[in-house]
Amino acid sequence: MCLSLLCASAESAYASTVSSSPKGTIGGVLLGAELVMISESLIGVEDSWSYLIGGGIGAIGGGIGGYLIDQSALNPYVSISMLAGGLALIIPATVLTLNATRYRPSEDASEDQAPTQEESRTTTTALFQINPTVWRCSIPIPEARPMYSHQEQKQHGVPQQLQFHLPLMNVVF
Structure with a gap:
């Protein structure tokens, strides 16, 4: 098997360039929204509207930053790394946000009582x-x-x- 690999004819390889056109912008949108939402959840924000507003503003800022990095980066792997980082943080950002905004009953909340058989039949x-x-x-x-x-x-x-x-x-x- 090794002999067949050595004897195989070498085909010509072409180097292809990687375009970074939308990757940096999309990665910036994801990173901007996720970093704001992760920060809010770590400091203990509980209102869901603040996550929507903060995540939206972070996404806009990250998109603008990602676009500018896209246009000025000499190495397209910077944009690809931004996209990979944004995709990698989707699950942690979602888990932290849902944990911070979950329902917490008040201390003086009482347990509901199930209806008795007679009440449920009537x-x-x-x-x-x-x-x-x-x-x-x-x-x-x-x-x-x-x-x-x-x-x-x-x-x-x-x-x-x-x-x-x-x-x-x-x-x-």
Whole structure:
């Protein structure tokens, strides 16, 4: 195998130049937005609107800087490095931003109590719901319930079947 590699004919190789035209600008936009958002999350900013405004201003500034570096750089690998750095910081910037803006309940928050069985059975969503304080028109929720209890099945010897309910009106006096 090594002999075949040595005996292979050498083809002519052409050096190609790498264009840096949009790479520096895109890398600058990414780096500008990410550096601002990472900085905000590290100092403890919690308002999401400040991340939007700061990230937007950072992206604009980074884009302008990236464009200027694109135009003046003699070596196109500077622009490519900016793009690679911007792509590499996407995940850390996202994780830090989401961590800083996550929901934090207040100290005096209370736990919600789940409804009891009786409460959950009495509330139905019907097409028309009328009670002393509210009149509503909503989308009814169809239900499929067993027709017989286990005791009724044993007592009467009937097979279990389903009954379908589509509540049209719910009136409370």
